[in-house]
Amino acid sequence: MKITLAYGGGGEETNKLIKDLFYENFKNDILIKAEDAAIINIDGKTAFTTDSFTIDPIFFNGGDIGKLSIAGTCNDLAMMGAEPKFLSISFIIEEGLHFNDLKKIVDSISTELKKVNAKIVCGDTKVVPAGSVDKIFINTSGIGKVIKDNISAHNLKIGDKILVSRDIGRHGSVVLAKRFGVDTEINSDCKILWDEVKALIDEGIEIKAMRDATRGGLSAVLNEWAEASNIRIEIEEDKIPISDEVSGLCEIFGFEPMDLANEGTFIVAVESKDAEKTKEILKKFNKNASIIGEVVEGEKVVLKTPYGSKRYIDLPKGELLPRIC
Amino acid sequence: MKITLAYGGGGEETNKLIKDLFYENFKNDILIKAEDAAIINIDGKTAFTTDSFTIDPIFFNGGDIGKLSIAGTCNDLAMMGAEPKFLSISFIIEEGLHFNDLKKIVDSISTELKKVNAKIVCGDTKVVPAGSVDKIFINTSGIGKVIKDNISAHNLKIGDKILVSRDIGRHGSVVLAKRFGVDTEINSDCKILWDEVKALIDEGIEIKAMRDATRGGLSAVLNEWAEASNIRIEIEEDKIPISDEVSGLCEIFGFEPMDLANEGTFIVAVESKDAEKTKEILKKFNKNASIIGEVVEGEKVVLKTPYGSKRYIDLPKGELLPRIC
Numbered sequence: 001m002k003i004t005l006a007y008g009g010g011g012e013e014t015n016k017l018i019k020d021l022f023y024e025n026f027k028n029d030i031l032i033k034a035e036d037a038a039i040i041n042i043d044g045k046t047a048f049t050t051d052s053f054t055i056d057p058i059f060f061n062g063g064d065i066g067k068l069s070i071a072g073t074c075n076d077l078a079m080m081g082a083e084p085k086f087l088s089i090s091f092i093i094e095e096g097l098h099f100n101d102l103k104k105i106v107d108s109i110s111t112e113l114k115k116v117n118a119k120i121v122c123g124d125t126k127v128v129p130a131g132s133v134d135k136i137f138i139n140t141s142g143i144g145k146v147i148k149d150n151i152s153a154h155n156l157k158i159g160d161k162i163l164v165s166r167d168i169g170r171h172g173s174v175v176l177a178k179r180f181g182v183d184t185e186i187n188s189d190c191k192i193l194w195d196e197v198k199a200l201i202d203e204g205i206e207i208k209a210m211r212d213a214t215r216g217g218l219s220a221v222l223n224e225w226a227e228a229s230n231i232r233i234e235i236e237e238d239k240i241p242i243s244d245e246v247s248g249l250c251e252i253f254g255f256e257p258m259d260l261a262n263e264g265t266f267i268v269a270v271e272s273k274d275a276e277k278t279k280e281i282l283k284k285f286n287k288n289a290s291i292i293g294e295v296v297e298g299e300k301v302v303l304k305t306p307y308g309s310k311r312y313i314d315l316p317k318g319e320l321l322p323r324i325c
Numbered sequence: 326m327k328i329t330l331a332y333g334g335g336g337e338e339t340n341k342l343i344k345d346l347f348y349e350n351f352k353n354d355i356l357i358k359a360e361d362a363a364i365i366n367i368d369g370k371t372a373f374t375t376d377s378f379t380i381d382p383i384f385f386n387g388g389d390i391g392k393l394s395i396a397g398t399c400n401d402l403a404m405m406g407a408e409p410k411f412l413s414i415s416f417i418i419e420e421g422l423h424f425n426d427l428k429k430i431v432d433s434i435s436t437e438l439k440k441v442n443a444k445i446v447c448g449d450t451k452v453v454p455a456g457s458v459d460k461i462f463i464n465t466s467g468i469g470k471v472i473k474d475n476i477s478a479h480n481l482k483i484g485d486k487i488l489v490s491r492d493i494g495r496h497g498s499v500v501l502a503k504r505f506g507v508d509t510e511i512n513s514d515c516k517i518l519w520d521e522v523k524a525l526i527d528e529g530i531e532i533k534a535m536r537d538a539t540r541g542g543l544s545a546v547l548n549e550w551a552e553a554s555n556i557r558i559e560i561e562e563d564k565i566p567i568s569d570e571v572s573g574l575c576e577i578f579g580f581e582p583m584d585l586a587n588e589g590t591f592i593v594a595v596e597s598k599d600a601e602k603t604k605e606i607l608k609k610f611n612k613n614a615s616i617i618g619e620v621v622e623g624e625k626v627v628l629k630t631p632y633g634s635k636r637y638i639d640l641p642k643g644e645l646l647p648r649i650c
Binding site for chain 1: 331362365366371372373375376379402405416448449451459466537642
């Protein structure tokens with residue numbers, strides 16, 4: 001069975017799709033009562049974010065566009081110290097998409113939602129003629145309750161340490177391999193990061209800056225921080241965790257692992273005194289968590305090789321890999 | 326100048342687009358400080374909604390996809406008695422879109438925002454390869470403060486009156502005409518409706534149900550209400566305001582004006598005692614506001630013709646007109 005334009009017309013078929021598939025899988029008290037908008041109760045400092053997911057392929061090792069759309073938006077909230085609470089979901093579906101593919105995506109959204117205390121409370125469905133969109137795009141916006149505030153790219157000070165929560169470049173590598181028809185065992189790191197963030201907050205870590213290294217990868221995050229805080233970040237090459245598979249693939253295609261997207265990997269800056277404790281907490285979630293560098297006087301991002309040489313790591317430029325997320 | 330994939334890569338060019346075009350036009354204190362998410366303060370009963378806009382053509386008589394994306398989302402909030410406060414905006418842009426077209430859309434968003442006390446506080450930009458999306462799709466999610474609560478499709482009681490805020494079918498007609506290459510003077514009704522709603526609330530009207538008649542038009546709203554409240558709605562054909570141009574176009578193409586989308590026209594249900602006052606308030610905004618029918622015992626939606634005959638108005642079925650909004 002395929003999705004036809006009628007499912008997006010706002011009439012009988014649209015109602016059926018929404019009730020039988022979406023409500024059935026995402027149901028909760030707020031969603032069921034939602035009309036033109038959902039009515040929610042929130043108080044105080046709140047985080048609000050949006051992300052559109054256009055990834056190609058829609059199914060990949062370690063996830064699919066559905067899982068990604070929940071993890072990506074929850075992570076944007078988590079990175080601001082906010083617990084994900086309320087999500088919206090908006091599907092733009094190409095006429096002719098197999099119903100089973102949509103069902104798999106919806107199942108995967110539903111599975112991911114169970115890992116976090118967040119609900120889908122409102123949504124939208126559009127079906128567009130074949131050729132107007134490639135298979136399916138999803139927008140997820142999210143609202144979260146800020147538990148730990150004042151986390152910002154502007155907070156870095158000389159002496160702060162920089163950590164990465166796990167080995168880098170997995171998500172980008174998976175998409176790269178699939179796009180070029182290379183067989184690989186690599187799984188995307190796609191994952192909701194709220195548990196890791198909550199553990200850091202609960203253990204009293206004073207998080208200064210935090211960012212998931214999505215498009216533009218580790219390079220983009222570090223460059224943004226260096227510019228925002230007007231400092232230099234020095235990174236040690238041999239401290240950056242990269243799996244052999246990701247290294248190998250990057251060599252073949254001439255990519256830089258630090259530029260590759262991640263979808264469940266984050267960078268955190270803490271005061272020097274908190275660095276070891278932060279690493280120990282992160283290691284409970286992934287053994288590859290590592291202190292990769294520190295903040296020094298100056299500007300830009302510098303990579304120190306094991307042989308003592310140094311080079312600048314620039315903000316990625318050009319097209320990189322389109323439709324990575 | 327055309328938008329290239331580099332503008333969506335998350336690197337230098339993406340930053341330039343965001344800073345020079347989006348920040349410059351939408352700027353406010355919250356947006357400028359937003360990192361992975363915006364930090365907002367909101368208390369109590371809150372409305373939350375999302376909408377993806379995929380309209381073809383992106384420029385039309387009376388608006389464009391930018392104006393529509395602000396009006397559509399603000400209206401979903403307004404229809405729940407909520408004042409639009411915070412918006413997110415997410416662009417999915419096809420590689421090769423002319424920069425000037427994007428600029429026109431951004432200008433139009435900016436103009437529309439000035440009509441309401443709402444800010445764009447967070448956003449997302451994706452550029453996808455040519456052929457992956459048709460020109461530009463926009464998602465706008467919105468958060469509003471509920472000023473008048475308990476507005477719901479479930480509230481209708483026997484004797485309640487049904488009003489429409491202006492003549493129907495304009496937006497659908499404009500898209501229809503443009504799609505089929507018909508020259509027309511009709512303008513879309515595309516408009517933020519918060520001023521109208523606020524006037525009703527300020528004048529003490531007890532709004533029972535309210536809905537903007539978008540996809541599926543007047544027919545879809547009335548059918549949804551009849552089902553939700555388990556009542557019949559009887560409408561008088563000669564009370565439904567329809568312009569001659571819309572009537573004419575519908576005759577040519579065999580469309581039913583009641584099924585056509587609107588983007589700045591709403592239906593409201595009030596107690597009989599409030600009906601005349603509601604009409605007078607709405608007439609200050611559009612002279613075509615009209616009491617079109619009432620709630621009676623039974624089920625479904627019935628249209629009474631001036632000749633005394635009656636027929637059922639069903640929920641629109643089939644594909645109607647794709648990419649209307």
